[in-house]
Amino acid sequence: MFDLYGTESVLQYRGKDIICNPPHLFALANAACTKLKDFKENQCILISGESGSGKTEATKLMLRYMAAIGGMQNHHITQPILEASPLLESFGNAKTMHNDNSSRFGKYVELYLENGVINGASTSQYLLEKSR
Numbered sequence: 001m002f003d004l005y006g007t008e009s010v011l012q013y014r015g016k017d018i019i020c021n022p023p024h025l026f027a028l029a030n031a032a033c034t035k036l037k038d039f040k041e042n043q044c045i046l047i048s049g050e051s052g053s054g055k056t057e058a059t060k061l062m063l064r065y066m067a068a069i070g071g072m073q074n075h076h077i078t079q080p081i082l083e084a085s086p087l088l089e090s091f092g093n094a095k096t097m098h099n100d101n102s103s104r105f106g107k108y109v110e111l112y113l114e115n116g117v118i119n120g121a122s123t124s125q126y127l128l129e130k131s132r
């Protein structure tokens with residue numbers, strides 16, 4: 001079993017330039033955090049793909065990475081942010097032909113960071129027109 005998203009991977013990608021490591025969700029999340037810090041400009045990660053391609057899981061993994069690189073100092077803030085995803089899924093997901101846990105809504109998540117540490121978040125849900 002590969003451990004692609006554990007602590008070792010967090011340490012491997014943390015603070016490293018995107019070209020230093022093989023492609024990974026953590027590399028992308030790290031690049032967004034680094035650019036935010038260096039250029040003091042908002043960053044956006046757009047996750048798209050067909051149903052079942054892994055958008056929801058990718059989003060959760062990147063959130064987990066961003067929470068992890070901030071350490072435990074804002075645990076009381078990051079924990080509810082991470083726990084919000086499965087809670088919202090319980091209201092808005094359903095089993096389809098393509099995905100046992102298919103989101104029936106689009107998500108827009110805003111994270112607020114200070115010195116590379118998450119200190120807040122907001123999320124909006126949008127109903128999708130899906131035929132499947």
Ligand SMILES: Nc1ncnc2c1ncn2[C@@H]1O[C@H](COP(=O)(O)OP(=O)(O)OP(=O)(O)O)[C@@H](O)[C@H]1O
Nearest residue numbers: 049050051052053054055056057058099101102103
């Ligand atoms: N990184 C991953 N590692 C292992 N399995 C994964 C990964 N990402 C997704 N999967 C598997 O694929 C399934 C579908 O992923 P996910 O729900 O994230 O897709 P989605 O693109 O959000 O789909 P939808 O548009 O239908 O909501 C997951 O339930 C999981 O079994």
